[in-house]
Amino acid sequence: MQGFIVHINRVKDEDLIVTILSEYKLKTTYRFYGARHSVINLGYLIDFETQISMRSNLAQLRSVIHLAQSWNIDRDRFYFWQNFVKLFYGHLKDVESIDRFYFDLLVSCSKKWHKQSPKRVAVEAFLELLQFEGRLHSLEYCFLCEEKIEDESAALARAFLPAHTECIHNKGLNINKLKELFRTKKTLFLDDDETEYLYMIMNEGF
Ligand SMILES: [Zn+2]
Structure with missing residues (x-):
């Protein structure tokens, strides 16, 4: 085994x-x-x-x-x-x-770990995991105040829960970039600082 x-x-x-x-x-x-x-x-x-x-x-x-x-x-x-x-x-x-998904996800990450930035591989895998578990929320509403997010930026909390930047006191990322990220589960169009932001949140726990 x-x-x-x-x-x-x-x-x-x-x-x-x-x-x-x-x-x-x-x-x-x-x-x-x-x-x-x-x-x-x-x-x-x-x-x-x-x-x-x-x-x-x-x-x-x-x-x-x-x-x-x-x-x-x-x-x-x-x-x-x-x-x-x-x-x-x-x-x-x-x-x-557990579902086989988790083992397969780790296998697939381990095959890419040396070719790409590990932080990017990890963040992309985490998005897949959230999607698989039905926990990848739309970016429409703030989980804290429950009002619509209509700003240029949105912040994320643990498990990538979306929030207004002022509700969570965090400058967040451009909302369109986040939408693209949630849709594609790719970090290709994000710079290293943006990726780092997501990586740090991911490290708070799945
Ligand atoms: Zn809010």
Whole structure:
């Protein structure tokens, strides 16, 4: 089975609780400390097996192979990746069965991660996720005051909820650019500062 390591928690005696996002499940597994284990890291795509264990009520993580991607050794890119997968864990951690969408989305991002700006790949993926979950709102109304947004700019809050710039005290982005972004889910026509603005909001959580 394959999956992305989205959370690692160190427990007693160097044992680890490892959460893996696989095709249809968010699997929480237990890895006993042992020198013969391969090195694992948050964000790695791995091939693995699990086994029922007498020593823990979690399945034991076994036969791990790191399916390394070329950019895994690029420190900055890998750092952004780890940040990105953490958001998936935060979002899905209370669910066990998940739609295949999430795994496929991470696979598709991981294939582009070295070719494009990771921040742009992440923001575009986040828009896909919001759309998939039916949470991508139109930019028509402010979620705070519930009045129409008729200004040249609109601001976004967590999960890209739209608001008047004055309601949220944030200068926001040009409304037409935002509309285009929500429609195409592409950041191509945004500059780096605009992309950074969206990236920072995304990092508040899915
Ligand atoms: Zn408002």
